[in-house]
Amino acid sequence: MIRTLILxxxxxxxxxxxxxxxxxxxxxxxxxxxxxxxxxxxxxxxxVQAYYYLKDSDSTGCSSEGCCNHDHDHDHExxxxxxxxxxxxxxxxxxxxxxxxxxxxxxxxxxxxxxxFSFKALETNDQYAQTQYLKPDxxxxxxxxxxxxxxxxxxxxxxxxxxxxxxxxxxxxxxxTIYQFPGEFTDKTIEFDGFAFKGESISKKQIFVLRFGxxxxxxxxxxxxxxxxxxxxxxxxxxxxLHVKGKLTTKYYQPFKxxxxxxxxxxxxxxxxPGDPYTYRTY
Numbered sequence: 008m009i010r011t012l013i014l015x016x017x018x019x020x021x022x023x024x025x026x027x028x029x030x031x032x033x034x035x036x037x038x039x040x041x042x043x044x045x046x047x048x049x050x051x052x053x054x055v056q057a058y059y060y061l062k063d064s065d066s067t068g069c070s071s072e073g074c075c076n077h078d079h080d081h082d083h084e085x086x087x088x089x090x091x092x093x094x095x096x097x098x099x100x101x102x103x104x105x106x107x108x109x110x111x112x113x114x115x116x117x118x119x120x121x122x123x124f125s126f127k128a129l130e131t132n133d134q135y136a137q138t139q140y141l142k143p144d145x146x147x148x149x150x151x152x153x154x155x156x157x158x159x160x161x162x163x164x165x166x167x168x169x170x171x172x173x174x175x176x177x178x179x180x181x182x183x184t185i186y187q188f189p190g191e192f193t194d195k196t197i198e199f200d201g202f203a204f205k206g207e208s209i210s211k212k213q214i215f216v217l218r219f220g221x222x223x224x225x226x227x228x229x230x231x232x233x234x235x236x237x238x239x240x241x242x243x244x245x246x247x248x249l250h251v252k253g254k255l256t257t258k259y260y261q262p263f264k265x266x267x268x269x270x271x272x273x274x275x276x277x278x279x280x281p282g283d284p285y286t287y288r289t290y
Contacts (some may be wrong), residue, residue, distance in 0.1 A: 009096060010226075012190060015105050018049040023107075025046070029168060032225070039229070098219070140230050143222065144183065170198075175286050179287070181199075182231050193257065194256070197252070197270055201217050201232045202246050204217055204245055205245060209261065209262070212236055212237045212238070215232060215234055218230070218286050219284065235251050235253070251270060251274075252272070252274045255269070
């Protein structure tokens with residue numbers, strides 16, 4: 008009975024994630040078919056397990072010796088020590104408890120501060136030892152030639168535009184292209200939305216404007232965006248959502264010991280946080 012209940016709850020959990028829209032907090036919706044598949048498989052397994060449970064329940068009323076022997080053989084699970092059964096069921100029940108009862112937090116500047124804001128992609132050549140910030144980096148998922156081909160193709164989508172508006176659907180691939188070819192975008196007009204994060208900006212006129220992005224799932228998410236420079240000192244607070252527009256340039260940024268793209272803001276506005284504050288990598 009417990010197995011049937013656990014399978015039923017897992018099936019409902021996946022259904023709840025889709026119905027509530029919270030699945031976007033865990034994975035790129037490009038891969039939502041995997042969740043749909045898991046939900047259907049779990050549903051079938053629930054039905055099968057319920058069938059066997061009901062079948063075994065009916066067999067307990069049989070008076071023949073053969074039936075009794077069958078019952079003893081099938082009840083071998085009950086002969087396991089109680090602590091082993093508790094341990095096994097706890098492994099399966101804990102994800103359900105955390106999924107149903109733990110709140111789903113929206114990532115913000117607090118996460119950036121707690122992890123330590125640094126740009127490992129520029130500080131080291133070890134692409135496997137980085138927490139992603141500023142520059143989305145999908146090179147780890149390709150060979151060198153495949154990644155270069157992908158980036159050159161993305162460059163063609165932007166290179167002829169003088170005004171580049173990075174909307175939700177192309178925020179991550181646009182940012183990755185700009186960081187990959189900063190010289191090609193110098194003096195072009197760039198605009199995008201994001202939340203403010205002061206970080207290690209070296210001027211009172213500078214602040215980072217970021218979006219949390221998901222490349223495949225929440226495990227490879229990061230805070231992506233760029234350093235922006237205002238014409239004058241501003242009193243913008245962390246987590247304040249902004250729309251910024253200006254000309255792109257590059258500067259040597261001492262805390263990261265690297266040249267990075269910097270947006271010289273010409274126009275900016277306060278905006279409300281989007282319904283879905285995350286962005287997702289598209290291809």
